Amino acid sequence: MKTWLFFFRINIAGFALIHFLSIQPDFNDLYSYHGYVYPDIMDNTTDTISLTLTGLQGMLHKVGYETLLWICRIAFPISLLMLILGLFTRASAIVSLFLQLLLIKSIHLYEYGVDGFTTFALFYCCIFPVGRVYSLDNRLLGKRDNIDDRPYLFLLKAHLSIAYFFSGFDKVIGVTWRNGEALWKVMHSHNYYSIFSLDFLAGTPFFVISCWATMILELAYGIFMNISVTRPYWLIGIVLLHLFIALFMGLFFFSALLIILNISAYYVPMLKPVQSDL
Amino acid sequence: MKKRLLYGWIGFHLLFILLINSASSYTSYHDFHHQKANSQVVKGITKLMGKKFFRYYGRYTGAETGYGFFGINVRSNGMLIGECDGKELTADFKSYETSLRFFSMTNALTDDFIKPGDTSQVKNIMSEYNKLVFKNIAVTMFQKNGCQDSTISVSYNLLSYPSLAAVRADTPARYQLIKLITATYSLR
Numbered sequence: 001m002k003t004w005l006f007f008f009r010i011n012i013a014g015f016a017l018i019h020f021l022s023i024q025p026d027f028n029d030l031y032s033y034h035g036y037v038y039p040d041i042m043d044n045t046t047d048t049i050s051l052t053l054t055g056l057q058g059m060l061h062k063v064g065y066e067t068l069l070w071i072c073r074i075a076f077p078i079s080l081l082m083l084i085l086g087l088f089t090r091a092s093a094i095v096s097l098f099l100q101l102l103l104i105k106s107i108h109l110y111e112y113g114v115d116g117f118t119t120f121a122l123f124y125c126c127i128f129p130v131g132r133v134y135s136l137d138n139r140l141l142g143k144r145d146n147i148d149d150r151p152y153l154f155l156l157k158a159h160l161s162i163a164y165f166f167s168g169f170d171k172v173i174g175v176t177w178r179n180g181e182a183l184w185k186v187m188h189s190h191n192y193y194s195i196f197s198l199d200f201l202a203g204t205p206f207f208v209i210s211c212w213a214t215m216i217l218e219l220a221y222g223i224f225m226n227i228s229v230t231r232p233y234w235l236i237g238i239v240l241l242h243l244f245i246a247l248f249m250g251l252f253f254f255s256a257l258l259i260i261l262n263i264s265a266y267y268v269p270m271l272k273p274v275q276s277d278l
Numbered sequence: 279m280k281k282r283l284l285y286g287w288i289g290f291h292l293l294f295i296l297l298i299n300s301a302s303s304y305t306s307y308h309d310f311h312h313q314k315a316n317s318q319v320v321k322g323i324t325k326l327m328g329k330k331f332f333r334y335y336g337r338y339t340g341a342e343t344g345y346g347f348f349g350i351n352v353r354s355n356g357m358l359i360g361e362c363d364g365k366e367l368t369a370d371f372k373s374y375e376t377s378l379r380f381f382s383m384t385n386a387l388t389d390d391f392i393k394p395g396d397t398s399q400v401k402n403i404m405s406e407y408n409k410l411v412f413k414n415i416a417v418t419m420f421q422k423n424g425c426q427d428s429t430i431s432v433s434y435n436l437l438s439y440p441s442l443a444a445v446r447a448d449t450p451a452r453y454q455l456i457k458l459i460t461a462t463y464s465l466r
Binding site for chain 1: 281284285288291292295296299300302303306307310333334337338339340341342343344345346347348349350351352355369371372373374375376378379380382383386387404407410411414415418419421437439441442443445446451453
């Protein structure tokens with residue numbers, strides 16, 4: 001049953017690592033003074049709730065901006081790798097969360113939906129006993145005590161249920177989601193990648209049905225994902241929804257993260273437990 | 279005792295997420311319909327969530343995230359196009375993920391070009407800030423493309439595509455770029 005904690009840890013950290021690596025070819029365009037929006041200009045509208053690279057550099061005085069950028073650029077993947085391995089798990093998760101927030105809030109104008117999900121998933125890596133299952137910490141410290149993972153699993157499930165409910169609720173109160181126009185508009189947004197055009201379906205009820213299917217899946221997520229009989233069907237529906245978002249809107253990372261969270265909460269915990277000495 | 283504390287915190291954490299999202303849904307609904315959001319309950323929640331402790335808590339736990347993605351209405355979007363020496367310039371990136379982030383940024387940045395009307399002081403300051411960012415993007419485009427001219431123009435172009443209803447009524451399904459705002463900067 002507790003395998004889900006291992007699945008959650010390696011997939012969230014692995015996801016954050018791949019996501020971070022994906023922007024490396026353009027890293028300077030996002031973060032440096034050669035980028036499209038200079039860090040100090042970007043910083044003007046950042047709140048002081050969490051640190052930014054410019055703010056941190058102001059505190060450290062002697063460290064130059066580019067040096068600090070390089071330190072964070074290297075430290076973040078290292079902390080994520082340690083989290084994957086389960087080495088100093090809690091400390092690695094805390095450092096990963098701090099650096100993720102530092103890096104994303106430093107380019108807050110470039111933030112989008114996936115970043116908030118990554119933050120809370122990394123926060124849960126700090127809180128959940130994710131280092132107690134298949135980790136180097138277990139090997140090195142020889143921890144064998146039983147953990148009660150039920151409160152953590154409940155929290156993850158409840159969080160996802162609230163998130164999906166509000167995602168569906170904000171859609172259903174908008175007329176364009178009820179008549180199919182919203183999906184049509186999303187699919188014709190600039191820069192969203194689609195494997196092929198679905199324009200040939202304009203004359204069919206496809207867009208209206210898809211919009212309603214999305215809203216029903218999201219609004220009733222909290223109910224049907226928590227009833228064992230309906231769970232497999234609802235989970236398939238949610239995974240298909242995210243695959244659609246990936247393939248027809250190009251939000252690959254967003255979709256991948258949501259699929260990971262759903263499988264962590266509603267699929268892996270249902271699998272038969274595996275005995276291991278790790 | 280430890281378990282009780284854990285469950286207590288879980289209850290608080292979920293309530294926090296619930297309140298943040300309820301207030302956010304209420305506000306975006308009223309914003310979208312240009313209605314005054316005057317619910318005292320929502321005002322109370324917003325005031326409470328604005329307190330420093332809750333702001334720090336929301337930030338470092340990720341609980342401040344709103345989940346109304348693409349909600350109420352899918353916002354319009356467009357492209358930033360520069361022009362220098364008669365050549366069209368765009369912000370090009372090596373990775374798809376970065377271009378997606380840039381796309382999100384230009385959409386957020388240019389919201390006030392699309393929805394003028396709010397003349398509050400905060401909005402005015404943000405508008406001035408957006409112009410500064412706009413200028414910064416223009417300068418970087420200029421430098422990256424080795425532009426030889428002394429001026430660069432950057433325009434925000436709203437991407438227009440016929441609605442589903444219009445396409446069903448035989449309107450040709452074609453993209454159109456509608457130039458909303460152009461700024462010209464002298465760089466030498």
